[in-house]
Amino acid sequence: MNITSQKDIPISFEVFPPKKDGEFEAAFATLDKLGALAPAFISVTYGAGGSNSKKTVEIASYIQNQLKLPALAHITCVGSRKQALRDVLADLKAAGVTHVLALRGDRPRDMTDEQFASRDFEHASDMIAYLKELDPDLHIAAACYPEKHYECFSMQSDLGYLKLKQDMGAQDLISQMFFDNDYFYEFQEKARRKGITLPIHAGIMPVTKASQLGTSISLSGATIPKAFADMVARYGDSPEDMRKAGIDYAIRQIVDLKQNGVDGIHIYTMNKPRMAAEIMDAIK
Secondary structure, three states: OOOOOOOOEEEEEEOOOOOOOOOOOHHHHHHHHHOOOOOOOOOOOOOOOOHHHHHHHHHHHHHHHHHOOEEEEEEEEEEOHHHHHHHHHHHHHHHHOOOEEEEEOOOOOOOOHHHHHHHOOHHHHHHHHHHHHHOOOEEEEEEOOOOOOOOOHHHHHHHHHHHHHHHHHOEEEEEEEOOOOHHHHHHHHHHHHHHOOOOOOEEEEEOHHHHHHHHHHHHHHOOOOOHHHHHHHHHOOOOHHHHHHHHHHHHHHHHHHHHOOOOOEEEEOOOHHHHHHHHHHHOO
């Protein structure tokens, strides 16, 4: 099933697997609630290293086989050897998961300079080409960055790498989070001019805690608009008010994106089904 085959603008979710083996039952309960919201697909983040990748496969399998929804399993290549990648792909195939999101990923903290220099895949595009070689029928999505990847020196250079992902066999794009829709529209226009024709799913991160500014958001390199900063300054010390304001901000972003006819919207749910339900209800 193509993850962008829906008639309406597809709304999809991202979840992360449990950190501990004993947390799977709670994770499945969360997935049941998210699945009831009928997203177009659910993506599952990838933990570097053997045991963590197994958790990604298990969660993806539950989405695919129990919830009967398309699962999009993240695969990262920065710490992966070709054999490890083949093993993960075999596990996913055995579970009936046929969609992956191919990412370079962040360098593991315990990875030596020598290991980093001798890695099998320098860029996500290298892994995409290898995955297509292993399984031509595999549906591969790739990441894109509306404000460019933080390691890239220019947007034009970043778009060149993105075009390479398309040329190597990527079939969908999912964007990094952003908080000003104008950055996304401008990026989308530049991508089309570059010859990138793939569907681009806009990545939306609802910020419900002020502490998120110092973690995932700062790592993403996303610009913080004045309206967003003002919201955090006003409500950041009141957890319930901050939660409501953050969800409302994400809803306004999504409504605007839908009105402008984007290809898809990917919500970073942070495994919070109540939040996802409030958003889905508001954007009907």
